[in-house]
Amino acid sequence: MTNSPPRxxxxxxxxPPTLAWGYLGLLLFMIGDGVESGYLSPYLADQGxxxxxxxxxxxxxxxxxxxxxWLSGVLSELWGxxxxxxxxxxxxxAFQTLFLLAAIPLTSYPLMMxxxxxxxxxxxxxxxxxxxxxxGVTPRARLGTAMGWxxxxxxxxxxxxxxLVAGGLIPxxxxxxxLWAALVLVAAGGLIALLLIRDDRGARRPGGTGxxxxxxxxxxxxxxxxxxxxxxxxxxxxxxxxxxxxxFVIMPLHFTRTVGFSLTxxxxxxSAMFATNIFANLLFGVVGDRFGWRRTIAWFGGAGCALSTLxxxxxxxAAGPDFPLALLVAAFYGATLAGYVPISALVPTLxxxxxxxxxxALNLGAGASTFVGPAVVAAFVGPLGVExxxxxxxxxxxxxxxxxxxxxxxxxxxxADAGAAARRGDAPEGAAAGTAPAPA
Numbered sequence: 148m149t150n151s152p153p154r155x156x157x158x159x160x161x162x163p164p165t166l167a168w169g170y171l172g173l174l175l176f177m178i179g180d181g182v183e184s185g186y187l188s189p190y191l192a193d194q195g196x197x198x199x200x201x202x203x204x205x206x207x208x209x210x211x212x213x214x215x216x217w218l219s220g221v222l223s224e225l226w227g228x229x230x231x232x233x234x235x236x237x238x239x240x241a242f243q244t245l246f247l248l249a250a251i252p253l254t255s256y257p258l259m260m261x262x263x264x265x266x267x268x269x270x271x272x273x274x275x276x277x278x279x280x281x282x283g284v285t286p287r288a289r290l291g292t293a294m295g296w297x298x299x300x301x302x303x304x305x306x307x308x309x310x311l312v313a314g315g316l317i318p319x320x321x322x323x324x325x326l327w328a329a330l331v332l333v334a335a336g337g338l339i340a341l342l343l344i345r346d347d348r349g350a351r352r353p354g355g356t357g358x359x360x361x362x363x364x365x366x367x368x369x370x371x372x373x374x375x376x377x378x379x380x381x382x383x384x385x386x387x388x389x390x391x392x393x394x395f396v397i398m399p400l401h402f403t404r405t406v407g408f409s410l411t412x413x414x415x416x417x418s419a420m421f422a423t424n425i426f427a428n429l430l431f432g433v434v435g436d437r438f439g440w441r442r443t444i445a446w447f448g449g450a451g452c453a454l455s456t457l458x459x460x461x462x463x464x465a466a467g468p469d470f471p472l473a474l475l476v477a478a479f480y481g482a483t484l485a486g487y488v489p490i491s492a493l494v495p496t497l498x499x500x501x502x503x504x505x506x507x508a509l510n511l512g513a514g515a516s517t518f519v520g521p522a523v524v525a526a527f528v529g530p531l532g533v534e535x536x537x538x539x540x541x542x543x544x545x546x547x548x549x550x551x552x553x554x555x556x557x558x559x560x561x562x563a564d565a566g567a568a569a570r571r572g573d574a575p576e577g578a579a580a581g582t583a584p585a586p587a
Contacts (some may be wrong), residue, residue, distance in 0.1 A: 161285050161292030161379040161432075165346035169277055172340025174308075179332030180239070180270045181309020182316075182325060185417045186410060189399050190322050194254055202396050202525040207260055209392060209518025211267030217515025219275035220507025221367045225360055228280035229341065235272025236337035242266035243330050251323065267517070273337060274301060275510040282495055283347060283504060291440065294491040295432020299425045302485075304336075306395075307421035314414035367507035368496060377508050378575055379550050380494040384512030385519055386547040387448065387487040390456055390540035393520030401533050407468035419474050420481035435489030440444035441554055444493070448486030449548025453541045455480040460537040 157164045187437040191201050215235070222231045242265045252259035278297055312332075316325040370380035402413045435443040458476045466472050491509065498505040520540075527536050 159295070160287050162296050163281060163293060163346075165284065166277075166281060166344060168343035169280065169340045170296060170300045172336045172338070172343070173277055173297070174303050175177035175336025175339060176236075176273060176333050177301050177304025177336070177475050178308045178312060179272070179304070179329040179334075179336060181305030181307070182313045182329035182332070183309075184187070184306035184395050184518045185310040185399060185414045186313055186317065186322060188396055188407070192400070194251070196254075196256060196259075198400070199257060199525065199529075202528075204250055204256075204259060204263060204522055205392070205396050205521040206518050207264040207527055208267040209514075209516075209521055210262050212271050212516030212517040213422050213511060215268040216271035216275050216517075217367065217507055219272050220274070220279055220510045221364055221505055223276050223279040224503040226508075228276045228283075229344075231276035231279075232273045232337070232341055234267045235274070235276060235527060236333070236341070237269075238272065239266055239269025239333055239337075240330065242269065243326075243333070243389065247323075247326055247330070252324075259492070271510065271514050275506075275513065277340065278348070278491065278510070279503065279506050282491075282502060287496070288436070290492040290496075291436040292429075292432045293487050295413065295429045295435075297491070298428040298432070298485065302421050302428060303425040305421075306423055307418055308332075310414045310421070311418040314418065318411070362412065362471075364503070367504045367511075370501060370504045370508055374498050374505075376497050376554055377494060377505050380490060380497065380554055381508045381512035381552050383449075383547045383554070384487070384490055384494075384509055385515045386543045387452075387490070388484065388516040389520040389523065389543060390452070391484060391522045392517045393536065393540065394459075396524045397533055397536065398522050399526060402463065405533075406463045406473075407472070408470070408543050412468070413460075414471060416470075416473055420477040422481070423478040423566060424481035424485050427482040428488050431485045431488045435492065440489035440493040441551055443489050444554075445548050446486070446489055447483065447549060448490075449544050451483030451486050452480075453544035453548070455483040455511040456537060456541045456544060460534060464534075493554060497554070 151485060157167050162170060164524055188201050188205070192198055197206075199425060217237075219231055222234075242262045246259065246262035249255070250262045278294075281293055281297055282290070309329075313325055319330070334357070353542070399410070399413055402408045402416070403410055408416070429449060431443055434447070457477070459480045462470070462476045463473045494509040495502040495505045523539055524536055527539060531539075
């Protein structure tokens with residue numbers, strides 16, 4: 148990482164050179180976190196846990212993840228991102244161990260709720276702590292691309308390669324042992340990131356506001372109405388992946404029990420879905436820097452997801468277990484989810500003096516999606532069925548398309564960026580290359 152040619156290549160790719168090991172560590176961590184995503188729901192159902200209780204378990208997990216996602220931005224301002232990431236790694240490892248050693252062997256639902264629910268605090272602290280780190284060191288003109296690489300690593304693991312690992316290991320070592328393998332991957336990724344990153348800006352509290360802990364904590368909430376555009380951006384981020392986490396609950400059962408696919412085929416579909424997503428993350432990061440962040444989010448993200456969500460249900464439902472056709476619509480759905488990538492660059496730029504607070508609000512939206520999706524399923528799958536739930540998610544995406552048009556950045560009169568933004572019909576989205584944004 149210290150040789151000039153590799154650093155130059157990494158820089159040209161849009162990756163902050165000092166954080167390159169962090170991207171690799173994040174990828175491995177999220178592979179481990181994503182191992183269970185395609186099969187934990189039917190696995191628990193096979194252990195005798197009712198489907199409604201499985202949905203509730205996922206909802207509690209999501210609530211914990213939403214809280215931790217918000218805290219990741221707040222705590223990064225108070226402690227520095229590195230300490231936040233260590234905390235996330237420790238929580239994930241401790242409660243996964245409790246889940247595997249006690250909750251599952253005893254088939255104890257209260258223990259599952261405790262261990263799995265609290266484990267939900269782990270991955271957002273690690274992943275979104277790193278997101279704050281990325282925002283703090285990346286030149287603004289390359290911020291969309293750097294965020295694209297972040298989501299490339301994030302979704303490369305959860306659930307893309309994670310599901311692929313599960314599909315390969317379950318037939319060989321069984322579903323339970325595969326959950327132990329996930330713990331090994333998470334530990335390896337966390338240690339690679341935290342021991343090999345040499346950027347010292349992650350070890351200290353970012354400068355800027357000089358606010359105390361209470362003011363920082365409250366500011367990360369009040370910013371939602373102090374700057375309504377940040378609040379709208381957070382809501383758009385909730386909608387972005389709400390269907391993804393809702394589908395983790397219902398789609399394994401729907402595709403295997405109603406459509407007629409095997410569990411292995413479903414895991415392969417899930418891997419293909421998010422294999423497309425990880426490369427689309429890179430594409431839309433670059434597209435956002437050139438085409439405009441708002442336009443990319445609204446049309447490729449909001450409108451695209453509204454269409455792909457419906458196709459993901461209706462095409463397999465009509466065609467049956469036709470794997471190539473299902474693969475096509477799954478890949479389309481995964482690609483459109485990536486249309487929201489530029490929001491990670493847009494929202495902190497809406498509040499340049501309090502980027503950490505803006506990122507905390509955005510992370511709150513990201514974490515909230517992990518329980519909003521399962522909560523929608525838990526509330527509506529009974530009365531409306533899977534089809535009704537899918538229509539709810541499609542409607543949410545249509546709403547996000549409208550909301551995104553209100554996320555205009557502050558004008559910067561008299562600057563070249565403002566003129567360029569006016570010519571392309573968007574607010575300024577980048578400073579000159581090499582000019583870093585205010586520390587997050």
